[in-house]
Amino acid sequence: MRRHTVLVRRSLTLCAALALAASCGRGGSGDDGGRLPAAPTGMTAAAGSATSVHVMWNAVAAAPRVRVYEVYRGTTRITEVTGSRHMVDITRLAPSTSYVFTVRARDTAGRLGPAGQVVRARTPAAVAADASAPTRPGGTRGRVLGSREVELSWSASTDDRAVVSYDIHQGSSKIHSVGAARTSTVITGLRPGTAYAFTVRARDAADNVSAPGGTVRLTTPGSDDGHTTAPTAFRAASHRAGGAYYLDLSWVPPGADGVIAEYQIRLDGQAATSLVYGGNAQRAKASYSFYAGRAAGVTHRLRIRARLPDGTWGGWSAERTVTTGTHSGSRP
Template identity: 65%
Template sequence: MRRVAVVVCALLLVASCGRGGADGDSGRLPGAPTGLTAAAGSATSVHVMWNALPDSSGIRAYEVYRGTTKVDEVPGSEHMVDVTRLRPSTVYVFTVRARGGDGSLGPRSRAVRATTPAMVAADRSAPSRPTRPDGRAVGSRAVQLSWGASKDDRAVVSYDIWQGGAKIHSVGGNQTAAVVTGLRPGTRYVFSVRARDAADNLSPASAAVRLTTPGTGAGRDTAPTAFTARTHEKSGACYLDLAWDPPRVDGVVTEYQIRLDAGTTISLVWGGTPPKGHSASSFYVGRDRGVVHHVRLRARLPDGTWGGWSVERTVTTGT
C-alpha cells in the first residue's frame, strides 16, 4: 500500500517529520528530499512521493519538477502529488526541492523516471459489492475474513480490507479470504471489504463484519511516550516543536493525530518509512509571542484503531 501524505485538518502551514530537536542554525539551507518515487497512475498522470525532511525548523513548501520545468508546489505538510496532463507512452523524469521557512531553496532530490502507459478505452464501471462477508478470531491478535467474489466487466485485481475508516490490508483479486494480523487482545473490530479493478474503480463496501479478539489489555501501552513540546522563533514566526517515542505495537505506525488547543486537529502521515525510534515534528503556529498552547497526540495503530492520547503539554510562544 502506498503511504499517504500529511493531511491538514486545521491551519497548518509548515511541518516536518523525523529525528531532530530545536533549530540551532536558522541560516542553513534545507536538504535534498529523499525516498523519491514516481509511478504512473494512468495514461496521463504520474504519482510522485518523497520522504519528509528531518528538519525541525520546518519546511514551507516542496517544489516538484518534470525535467527542468516546475510543475507543482505543495505545502511543507504534504509529501505527495499527482502530476497530470501528461502524454501516454512517454518517459518522464521528476525531481523535488524543499523551500525552507525563510524562503531558501534547497538542492534537488535524485531524479526518478516514470513511463506512462498507452491510452486504453475508458473503464468507469466499478466492481460489484463483495457478498456474504464472514470472519472469526484466530487468536488474540488475528482474525480470518472471507467473502463472496465481486463481479467486474473486465477483472477484479485486488480486494481492500478496511477496519473502520482505515485501509489495513489488500489481497489479490483471485482471493476471497485473508488473515489480518497485528491486532490487539480484547478489542472490538468492524471490518469491511471493497473490490478494485485495473482502472482503480472501487466497489461499494461489503456488509460489516464485527469481531472481538479474546484476551485483555486492549488499551495498554498504546499512547506515545516521552512526549515533549517546546517553541522556537525564526524570522518573526513561531513554531511548535514536538518530540515523542512511538507506542510499542505489532507493526509500523505511520500516522499520528495532533490535538492543538480546543478541538484543532492535525493529521500527520509519513510519506516514506517512518523513524523507528524517537520522532519529531515542527509546525508554524503564528507570529504572536506569549500565546499559550495545549498539545497532545495519539497514533493510528497498525490494526486501524486509534491508540491512547499522550500526556498533554502546555507551551507559550516566545519563551
C-alpha cells in the same frame, strides 16, 4: 625451546580468535557484534491488477530493530519500506508477465539479513477500454480468532472481464489484499479489546474497484491500556517569533505495522489540532510547532496520540507542561 613453544601457542590462539571474529563479522556492516536480522517469513504475492502485485510478509523481530525492508524483483532491489510495514504494492509492471519477489530486513545498525522465501505472481492480461467495476462482494462475515487477529470471508464478485483481487479495508485504510481465487483471509496485528469495522472491495485488471461489501464489525477480546501504542520521548518547548509565541513539540512515533501519518494534539485538556502528514510521514522522530498567542508566562499542558495503521487511535503520550517565554518544557 620451551619458550619458543609457548610463543607459538600464543600466536596460534590469537590467530584463531581473529579468524573467529572475522567470520562472525561477515555479512554485517556494524561492529557491535549483534546478530543479523532473520529472514522474513510468511511471504505471499498476488496480482492486484494487470500492472501491479501485492507482496506481504511477517514482521521480523530483531535487536537492534529492523529499520527498513528491502524488496527485490529477481536479484534487483526495487523498493524499500519502513520497518513498521510488512506489505507493499509493486506497480508499473507488465501485463501477462511472471515475476519473482524476495524481501530482506536491514536493522538500524545497517546489517542486511538473508532473503525470505521466493514468491511468484503472474499479472493478468491487459484489458482495453474497461470502465465497468466488479460487483460488490456479498455475504461478508467474520469471526474473532484471538486478541490480535480475526478471520474475514465473503462471496465472490463478478466482472464483465474478470476479478483479479480483493482489497480489505479497516475504516478508510487499505490493510490487506488477496488474489481473486480467495474469498477469505486472516487479518493479524490488531489490538486487544478494540472494536473494528472491515469492508471488502473487488478489483479487476483495469484497476476498477467495486463498491464495498457489507461492513463486518468485530471486537477483539482482552484489554489494551494504550501504553504500547502511545508516542514516546515526547518533549515540549517554546520559542518567540514575530512578536508571538509558538509551542515546539517532538516525539518518537509508536511502533506499528504500517506508516503513521496522523496525530491529534491535546492542549490544556481540549482537542487543539490534528496533524496529517500524508505521504511524508516522519518515521524515526517527528516534530511540530504551532501558534500559542502573544502573552509570555502562560503555562500549557500538552499530550499527543497517533492514528494507527489499523484505523484506531493509539494511547496518549505522557503529559508535558511548557510556559511561553521559556526555552524548554517539562521532561520525564
